[in-house]
Amino acid sequence: MVKESVGISVSKNQDFSEWYTQVVLKAKLADYAPVKGLIVLRPDGYSIWESLKSTFDRKFSQNGIRNGFLPVLIPESLLGKEQKHFAGFNPEVFWVTHSGTNEVGDRLALRPTSETLAYTLYSKWIKSWRDLPLKINFWNTALRAEIKATKPFLRTSEFLWQEGHTVHTSEEEAKQEVLKILEIYKNTVEEELAIPVITGKKSDKEKFVGAVYTTTMESIMPDGKALQMGTSHFLGQNFSIPFEVKFADKDNVEHFAWQTSWGVSWRLIGAMIMVHGDDQGLVLPPKVAPMQVVIVPIYNKQEDEKRIIEKSEEIRQKLEKMNIRVHIDDRNELSPGYKFNDWEMKGVPIRIEIGPKDLENQKVVVAKRYNKEKLDLPLEQIEKIDLILEEIQNKMLQVAKEQSEKFTVEIKDYSELKAKVSQGGFLQAYWCGNQDCEDKIKEETGADIRVIPFDAEDKNGKCIYCDNQSSSKPIFARGY
Amino acid sequence: MVKESVGISVSKNQDFSEWYTQVVLKAKLADYAPVKGLIVLRPDGYSIWESLKSTFDRKFSQNGIRNGFLPVLIPESLLGKEQKHFAGFNPEVFWVTHSGTNEVGDRLALRPTSETLAYTLYSKWIKSWRDLPLKINFWNTALRAEIKATKPFLRTSEFLWQEGHTVHTSEEEAKQEVLKILEIYKNTVEEELAIPVITGKKSDKEKFVGAVYTTTMESIMPDGKALQMGTSHFLGQNFSIPFEVKFADKDNVEHFAWQTSWGVSWRLIGAMIMVHGDDQGLVLPPKVAPMQVVIVPIYNKQEDEKRIIEKSEEIRQKLEKMNIRVHIDDRNELSPGYKFNDWEMKGVPIRIEIGPKDLENQKVVVAKRYNKEKLDLPLEQIEKIDLILEEIQNKMLQVAKEQSEKFTVEIKDYSELKAKVSQGGFLQAYWCGNQDCEDKIKEETGADIRVIPFDAEDKNGKCIYCDNQSSSKPIFARGY
Numbered sequence: 001m002v003k004e005s006v007g008i009s010v011s012k013n014q015d016f017s018e019w020y021t022q023v024v025l026k027a028k029l030a031d032y033a034p035v036k037g038l039i040v041l042r043p044d045g046y047s048i049w050e051s052l053k054s055t056f057d058r059k060f061s062q063n064g065i066r067n068g069f070l071p072v073l074i075p076e077s078l079l080g081k082e083q084k085h086f087a088g089f090n091p092e093v094f095w096v097t098h099s100g101t102n103e104v105g106d107r108l109a110l111r112p113t114s115e116t117l118a119y120t121l122y123s124k125w126i127k128s129w130r131d132l133p134l135k136i137n138f139w140n141t142a143l144r145a146e147i148k149a150t151k152p153f154l155r156t157s158e159f160l161w162q163e164g165h166t167v168h169t170s171e172e173e174a175k176q177e178v179l180k181i182l183e184i185y186k187n188t189v190e191e192e193l194a195i196p197v198i199t200g201k202k203s204d205k206e207k208f209v210g211a212v213y214t215t216t217m218e219s220i221m222p223d224g225k226a227l228q229m230g231t232s233h234f235l236g237q238n239f240s241i242p243f244e245v246k247f248a249d250k251d252n253v254e255h256f257a258w259q260t261s262w263g264v265s266w267r268l269i270g271a272m273i274m275v276h277g278d279d280q281g282l283v284l285p286p287k288v289a290p291m292q293v294v295i296v297p298i299y300n301k302q303e304d305e306k307r308i309i310e311k312s313e314e315i316r317q318k319l320e321k322m323n324i325r326v327h328i329d330d331r332n333e334l335s336p337g338y339k340f341n342d343w344e345m346k347g348v349p350i351r352i353e354i355g356p357k358d359l360e361n362q363k364v365v366v367a368k369r370y371n372k373e374k375l376d377l378p379l380e381q382i383e384k385i386d387l388i389l390e391e392i393q394n395k396m397l398q399v400a401k402e403q404s405e406k407f408t409v410e411i412k413d414y415s416e417l418k419a420k421v422s423q424g425g426f427l428q429a430y431w432c433g434n435q436d437c438e439d440k441i442k443e444e445t446g447a448d449i450r451v452i453p454f455d456a457e458d459k460n461g462k463c464i465y466c467d468n469q470s471s472s473k474p475i476f477a478r479g480y
Numbered sequence: 481m482v483k484e485s486v487g488i489s490v491s492k493n494q495d496f497s498e499w500y501t502q503v504v505l506k507a508k509l510a511d512y513a514p515v516k517g518l519i520v521l522r523p524d525g526y527s528i529w530e531s532l533k534s535t536f537d538r539k540f541s542q543n544g545i546r547n548g549f550l551p552v553l554i555p556e557s558l559l560g561k562e563q564k565h566f567a568g569f570n571p572e573v574f575w576v577t578h579s580g581t582n583e584v585g586d587r588l589a590l591r592p593t594s595e596t597l598a599y600t601l602y603s604k605w606i607k608s609w610r611d612l613p614l615k616i617n618f619w620n621t622a623l624r625a626e627i628k629a630t631k632p633f634l635r636t637s638e639f640l641w642q643e644g645h646t647v648h649t650s651e652e653e654a655k656q657e658v659l660k661i662l663e664i665y666k667n668t669v670e671e672e673l674a675i676p677v678i679t680g681k682k683s684d685k686e687k688f689v690g691a692v693y694t695t696t697m698e699s700i701m702p703d704g705k706a707l708q709m710g711t712s713h714f715l716g717q718n719f720s721i722p723f724e725v726k727f728a729d730k731d732n733v734e735h736f737a738w739q740t741s742w743g744v745s746w747r748l749i750g751a752m753i754m755v756h757g758d759d760q761g762l763v764l765p766p767k768v769a770p771m772q773v774v775i776v777p778i779y780n781k782q783e784d785e786k787r788i789i790e791k792s793e794e795i796r797q798k799l800e801k802m803n804i805r806v807h808i809d810d811r812n813e814l815s816p817g818y819k820f821n822d823w824e825m826k827g828v829p830i831r832i833e834i835g836p837k838d839l840e841n842q843k844v845v846v847a848k849r850y851n852k853e854k855l856d857l858p859l860e861q862i863e864k865i866d867l868i869l870e871e872i873q874n875k876m877l878q879v880a881k882e883q884s885e886k887f888t889v890e891i892k893d894y895s896e897l898k899a900k901v902s903q904g905g906f907l908q909a910y911w912c913g914n915q916d917c918e919d920k921i922k923e924e925t926g927a928d929i930r931v932i933p934f935d936a937e938d939k940n941g942k943c944i945y946c947d948n949q950s951s952s953k954p955i956f957a958r959g960y
Contacts, residue, residue, distance in 0.1 A: 031601060035553050035588060040601055043546035043616060050547065066523035067530065071513050071638045072552065072590070072621065073574075078514055091580040094553075096590065099625035099637075100571040108515060110552070110576065110590075121511060121520055130811075136523060141552065145579035157579075158551045331610070 007341065011279050016223040017151075023273055024152045027282040027346050037150040037157035041266075044346065047290035048269055049160060053139060055192055056162065056264075059184045065135040065164060070117055072140070073108040078116050081242050085115065088209030092144040094157075110143040115210065115235075115261055118165045119243035126257065128248045129169050133177070137164040142265075153270030154227075154480055161265035167245060167257045171236070174258035178234045181262045182215045185230040193272045194285040194397040195219050196404045197229055198426070198475065200453040205435050208261075212236035218451045218475070220407040221274045224424015226450045226477035229271060232262035275400050276370065282347030283370050285396050286389040293319060293326040293385060294348045298336045298355035312354055315364070315382055322386055344369060349392050350385065370396050408475075414441075414464045417476065421445045426475045430461035433471035441465055447476040487821065491759050496703040497631075503753055504632045507762040507826050517630040517637035521746075524826065527770035528749050529640060533619060535672055536642065536744075539664045545615040545644060550597055552620070553588040558596050561722050565595065568689030572624040574637075590623040595690065595715075595741055598645045599723035606737065608728045609649050613657070617644040622745075633750030634707075634960055641745035647725060647737045651716070654738035658714045661742045662695050665710040673752045674765040674876040675699050676884045677709050678906070678955065680933035685915050688741075692716035698931045698955070700887040701754045704904015706930045706957035709751060712742035755880050756850065762827030763850050765876050766869040773799060773806040773865060774828045778816045778835035792834055795844070795862055802866055824849060829872050830865065850876050888955075894921075894944045897956065901925045906955045910941030913951035921945055927956040 008026060012019045024030050029045030032038075041049065057067070073096065080086040089112040096108040111117070118136070126134060139162050146157045153159075164181065168174040182199055189195050197217035207214035211233040219227050239245065240256040248254050276283040286292050295315060297308045312328050319326040329339050336353070343351055353365040366377045366385070370392055377384060404426075411417045411429035420427055427447065431437060438449055441464075452474040461470040488506060492499045504510050509525030512518075521529065537547070553576065560566040569592040576588040591597070598616070606614060619642050626637045633639075644661065648654040662679055669675050677697035687694035691713040699707050719725065720736040728734050756763040766772050775795060777788045792808050799806040809819050816833070823831055833845040846865070847854045850872055857864060884906075891897045891909035900907055907927065911917060918929055921944075932954040941950040 031604070033551050033553075033597070034555055034558055034600055035551065038551040038553060040551065040597075041549035042605075043548050046548045047546070049549070066527070068523050068526045069521035069529070069640060071515065071518040071520065072623070073513075073515050073518060073638065075514055093580060094576045094588070095578040096574045097577045098575040100573060102625075104574075108574075117513065117520075120514055124511070125522075143552070158553065160549060 008279060008281050008345065012222065012277065019277075019279075020274060021152065023277050023281050029269070029273075029282070030152045032152075035157075037146045039152045039156050041160075044290050045269065048272070048284075048288045049266055051288040052188070052192060052268060053162075055188050056184070059188065060137050060164070063135070063180060063184065064133070065137050065166070068136045068138055070111070070114050070138050070140065072111050072143070074111055074114070074117050076107045076109060078120060079109050081116055082210050082239055085210035089113065089144070092146075094143050094145055111140070112144050113142055113261075113263075114138060114140075114163055115165065115239055116243070119239050119245055119259070122165070122167055123244045123246070126167060126245060126247050129250055132247055132257065133166055133168045133173065135164070135166040135177075137162055151270070153266050153273070159265045159267070161263050163261060163263045166260045167240075168259070169247060169249070169255070169257065171258045174236075174260050175234055177260045178215055178232045178262070181232040181260070182217065182230075185232065185262075185264055186217055189217065189219075189229055189268060190397060192285065192287045193268060194393060194400055195229070195271055195275050196397065196401045198451055198453055200451040200456065200474075202231070203435070203438060203449040203452065203474065205438055206449060208233045210235065210238055211261075212238060216451050218426075219271055219275070220404050220424075220426050220477070221271070221480070222403065223274075224407060224478075226426065226475075226479040227267070227271050227274075228450070228479065229268060230262070230264035233260060235259040235261060275403070276396060277347070280341070281345030283396075284347035284349055286349040286393045289325065289347065289349050291325050291327050291346075291348050292389055293324055293350045293352060294343045295326065295328045295352045295354065296336055296339050296343075297328065297330065298353055301356075304356045308354060308356065308359060311359060311379075315352065315354070315379075318382055319385060322383060324385060324389070340367075349389060352385075368392055370399075411464065411476075417441070417447070417464060418445055421447050421476075421478065424478065426450070426477050428456070428473055428475050429464045430458065430470035431472060431474050432463035432466055432468040434463070434466065434468075437463055437465035441476065445476075446478050448479055449474045450477045450479060451475050488759060488761050488825065492702070492757065499757075499759075500754060501632070503757050503762050509749070509753075509762070510632045512632075515637075517626045519632045519636050521640075524770050525749065528752070528764075528768045529746055531768040531770075532668070532672060532748060533642075535668050536664070539668065540617050540644070543615070543660060543664065544613070545617050545646070548616045548618055550591070550594050550618050550620065552591050552623070554591055554594070554597050556587045556589060558600060559589050561596055562690050562719055565690035569593065569624070572626075574623050574625055591620070592624050593622055593741075593743075594618060594620075594643055595645065595719055596723070599719050599725055599739070602645070602647055603724045603726070606647060606725060606727050609730055612727055612737065613646055613648045613653065615644070615646040615657075617642055631750070633746050633753070639745045639747070641743050643741060643743045646740045647720075648739070649727060649729070649735070649737065651738045654716075654740050655714055657740045658695055658712045658742070661712040661740070662697065662710075665712065665742075665744055666697055669697065669699075669709055669748060670877060672765065672767045673748060674873060674880055675709070675751055675755050676877065676881045678931055678933055680931040680936065680954075682711070683915070683918060683929040683932065683954065685918055686929060688713045690715065690718055691741075692718060696931050698906075699751055699755070700884050700904075700906050700957070701751070701960070702883065703754075704887060704958075706906065706955075706959040707747070707751050707754075708930070708959065709748060710742070710744035713740060715739040715741060755883070756876060757827070760821070761825030763876075764827035764829055766829045766873045769805065769827065769829050771805050771807050771826075771828050772869055773804055773830045773832060774823045775806065775808045775832045775834065776816055776819050776823075777808065777810065778833055781836075784836045788834060788836065788839060791839060791859075795832065795834070795859075798862055799865060802863060804865060804869070820847075829869060832865075848872055850879075891944065891956075897921070897927070897944060898925055901927050901956075901958065904958065906930070906957050908936075908953055908955050909944045910938065910950035911952060911954050912943035912946055912948040914943070914946065914948075917943055917945035921956065925956075926958050928959055929954045930957045930959060931955050
């Protein structure tokens with residue numbers, strides 16, 4: 001049998017971008033589709049998405065949100081109904097012009113996002129206050145033609161996401177919903193993917209086209225670039241007016257409703273790869289790992305095979321009963337060393353090694369993927385694997401938090417910003433709130449305002465660009 | 481508050497087609513999208529799909545099948561690689577010609593089905609026998625422009641489905657897989673949706689374009705028309721040769737692989753509506769019902785309100801602990817009669833009525849949706865609701881089986897076929913196996929060969945059309 005090259009050929013520190021792509025492909029998470037800018041998910045990649053999906057679904061459902069389905073085609077006339085929104089998306093839209101050999105009349109857009117379609121329907125469905133709040137989420141894909149170089153999970157022309165769209169009777173309730181969702185996003189990303197995030201508002205320049213304001217969660221990647229991890233928008237009545245999303249109140253007076261929309265995408269998987277991966281490949285947080293434990297039986301002599309395989313099987317069954325996702329690698333033609341490398345590359349959180357010596361001593365060797373620590377575990381304590389998985393999950397978040405803190409820098413003046421921007425990181429500095437300064441900083445340094453943290457309204461400083469009184473202390477960074 | 485018209489305004493027997501559409505819309509399962517031929521699923525409709533999805537996922541997973549993701553865009557050149565396949569789908573394909581204002585080079589098809597895309601990737605992923613069997617399922621949508629009148633769930637230009645694609649080292653194993661999947665389809669539809677199906681093969685004329693043969697499950701609808709409920713195809717090497725899906729065997733010799741593909745769609749929801757619904761609206765089998773039990777508290781006097789609501793809440797909590805999906809209708813401004821009609825239209829399997837008299841007698845009234853039976857249930861036996869739900873599920877399948885048997889008729893000669901075809905039904909008759917006869921029968925009666933049941937190979941009769949020796953005894957019917 002020809003052995004595939006399992007190793008990653010570059011180091012994470014030397015060539016981050018190439019390292020990332022190799023991990024995605026060699027760990028078999030995803031592959032390129034025949035159309036440029038599109039990717040395919042292989043079962044291990046999709047399984048991580050399904051795991052996130054089921055956590056979000058549970059939390060959405062507890063918050064009274066239900067799922068629905070929207071088709072992918074939106075007529076051009078409908079997409080154009082909210083003008084700023086249309087202008088924002090128009091350059092990226094894929095257009096259907098024909099079905100079979102027939103021309104379609106009004107061109108059909110492949111959904112770049114579904115506000116216009118959903119609200120056309122909401123306007124029919126909502127009659128009175130009794131129908132509100134209406135909270136529907138859609139698990140689908142969005143299509144936005146990428147002109148820049150594409151990157152699996154981070155920048156693709158079609159991506160898996162969820163888009164939620166809610167309607168409320170009051171401005172206050174809608175604003176609360178925006179924050180509730182952002183909180184669900186934040187705790188899911190931290191608890192499931194072990195990635196810390198900073199939450200806050202986008203600047204007006206960076207907000208969603210059509211929103212009154214956008215809240216966001218941002219993370220810093222190991223190359224010092226910021227990644228937008230998810231956004232939750234307060235739409236006010238910007239869509240309810242053109243789309244006539246109205247309700248009769250208890251006193252029978254008609255009002256325009258207040259709306260929110262929000263989404264996260266498979267970009268979260270990209271972040272997970274970047275934050276936790278190492279030179280050996282992927283490192284998976286146990287909660288989302290398709291396989292949490294791999295058992296590698298080790299034997300040279302034929303006579304050992306049977307009892308070692310039997311013991312492996314016994315362990316497998318015990319762990320499976322505890323709902324641990326476990327697999328025995330019984331491939332005969334491969335060496336233990338080859339198998340270790342293979343599973344390390346795929347990021348399996350725990351490897352259990354079991355050989356004749358271990359059997360004699362009634363124990364196994366447990367190897368943790370994230371920090372390469374090895375320990376002996378007596379067979380009678382095998383159910384401790386559960387605790388070790390939990391410990392790994394917690395430690396991975398802790399390590400990621402330390403990394404992230406190192407990257408967060410207080411900036412005193414503009415020259416410091418200019419000096420530090422190329423090293424990357426979250427650079428927090430005073431800003432007057434004026435878009436001119438924001439534009440100039442972007443132009444001269446390549447750094448955007450990623451997020452104005454919720455606690456960063458601050459009138460006690462001076463804008464690093466114009467020296468006028470500050471309104472807040474946002475985080476500047478170069479981003480993905 | 482303005483009351484919506486909740487009732488269905490036509491009878492199922494009088495105008496089946498209009499009845500069906502009204503049920504879909506008024507039970508709020510689905511609605512029309514702005515583009516002709518496309519529909520949207522509202523939460524109750526999507527919840528039924530999610531329930532089916534989770535059952536299929538569990539069974540697929542037990543059978544070693546994992547999920548993946550494929551993008552919606554396929555280059556024209558790729559779609560055309562298997563020529564019969566392309567010719568079959570070409571007239572229905574939606575074509576993307578532009579992204580933004582730029583023309584795309586090779587036109588991009590919106591996926592009508594993903595064989596060509598999946599197998600391009602499989603050809604890269606499969607190297608040796610070690611990689612086989614490869615079994616991946618994709619939950620996505622297919623897009624096929626419908627020229628005929630569209631009908632929610634039954635004929636739409638985009639539909640939710642799953643498509644599975646497996647690859648095997650041997651012909652025999654692939655053929656077994658085709659049947660295993662068909663069996664999963666059959667028992668899921670019968671056990672979850674309470675709809676009986678007949679399984680067997682399609683004729684060559686009716687098989688999937690590109691397959692060696694197609695197996696199918698068919699059901700008869702209450703209007704006498706047949707509905708294809710799902711298909712599982714043996715592809716042989718028809719795709720593995722043009723797409724070069726090859727593997728090195730243990731002796732290191734390269735072979736073309738053997739393949740299958742299979743799918744069911746939301747059409748199953750359409751069948752469920754047609755088979756079980758009645759003049760009052762939808763009737764849901766308990767297993768897939770988004771809400772299984774609705775509690776309607778009944779009181780006139782203010783003094784009764786508190787204790788009746790309290791008891792309702794107590795019952796709700798008990799049932800919820802048993803994992804029953806239950807809801808209390810506490811809308812104050814609506815009468816009990818209005819609520820009864822409303823929930824009957826939505827097909828909720830069990831209604832629990834609780835009024836002051838019931839409370840005095842320590843019991844509730846249980847009303848079954850499917851047969852309108854009412855019974856008194858002592859409060860202390862409230863956990864029996866679980867058994868009643870189970871009984872309803874079983875009885876609904878039994879009733880549907882009886883309906884289906886009534887519709888299945890043995891046909892002796894062609895004149896009988898011609899006489900009976902307009903009444904509808906599964907008409908079983910001898911056939912020589914020749915496509916000319918099949919074509920003529922279709923032309924003269926409108927009836928297709930829906931399925932050649934697995935036990936219906938039969939050389940002991942004479943073809944009803946040409947009088948030559950029969951090869952089988954297929955089921956003819958007009959279909960959807």
